[in-house]
Amino acid sequence: MPDRLRHLDDWLRGWGWASLVANGVLVVTGGVVRLTGSGLGCPTWPRCTEESFTPHGAYNVHSVIEFGNRMLTYVLVAVAVATFVAAWQSGRRDLRRIALVMALGIPAQAVIGGITVLTDLNPWIVSFHLLCSLAIIGVAVLFLQRVDHPAPVVARGPVVGLAWATFAAAWLVLYVGTVVTGSGPHAGDVKAPRNGLDPLQLSQLHADVVFLFVGLTVGLLFTLLATGASAPARTAVVVLLALEVGQGAIGFVQYFTDLPIVLVGFHMLGAALISASVTHVLLRVREPA
Structure with a gap:
């Protein structure tokens, strides 16, 4: 039993780090989108163009950068789901709650990103978009802390x-x-x-x-x-x-x-x-x- 619990903790810790790193990468790639002027490379949402979910037939460097950043959402969803499954298997309510917050944060971020595009990159919504990613990073740190310290004083x-x-x-x-x-x-x-x-x-x-x-x-x-x-x-x-x-x-x-x-x-x-x-x-x- 101790070996199994140790293995589960390693599993939880690994997915916690994956969530932390993936959301950090999202912040950086979001910066690349803005800094290269690619924020409207896909001019609408949830589709990339009015005709397609991908920039098919309209490829340019800006559409590729923006579409690539959108595709990262699927990686984040996969990591968030895996983290939640691992937390559920642990049987610990604290980890389940934190993992659920991280998991719900990803689609929320996607929606905020969509609103950002639909409002032609309104700077106040862009700010909120970044701050939400930074908040999820903080939650990932909390998850890692709870893995090692389940009942803190x-x-x-x-x-x-x-x-x-x-x-x-x-x-x-x-x-x-x-x-x-x-x-x-x-x-x-x-x-x-x-x-x-x-x-x-x-x-x-x-x-x-x-x-x-x-x-x-x-x-x-x-x-x-x-x-x-x-x-x-x-x-x-x-x-x-x-x-x-x-x-x-x-x-x-x-x-x-x-x-x-x-x-x-x-x-x-x-x-x-x-x-x-x-x-x-x-x-x-x-x-x-």
Whole structure:
């Protein structure tokens, strides 16, 4: 029996990582769609064109990129279903609930993506589309944590409160970042609208909330060191801080070099990593055992 349970845990862990990686890839490929101006490569939804579900007879680089991103949804569905089946076989309600949330998130994302196309890449809906992917990444991290820690002892107190504040600041940074993008040049299509806000002022606001985020992370790290917190919690915060420094460096460079496509793509990958890392930090601090 112990060998069987160990094998099942490995199976669950593997599918949890598959969900995490697949949704991270979706963030990056979605960035490729926008950065190459391929957002309307398939000009309608759920069909690619008015006549077909595929860009048959109308192939160009933009339609191929957009259609390829749509096809990734089927990979995500397969991974989500397999994750849910594995969670169901485990007999654990907590894993079943988390896996169900991830599974329902995939078709929800597809619908949001369809609305994005039907509204000609409305920047506010595009922002929501990205944020949903980042949220699913966080849920995947929670799934992996629950596989290894099925019945955690939840800590309380000011240190946990600081971890929650850091988590909230991270999501504020992610949200403002999407609004900044919605005001900038990478609309996904030359005819797509922008949100009409001032990119310079939004960039300054984004930098301000980034400094808040970094400051809270540094404060959390010193607090954990002072209170003798567990090594995994301290390590998780150090990893998050390193990601913040790298992400901030990319952000400053791309701003002063007129937003080159490659750097913006790496910045989107960084957003996915930040979502995963800050969730991991919160869980490690909140569940120290």
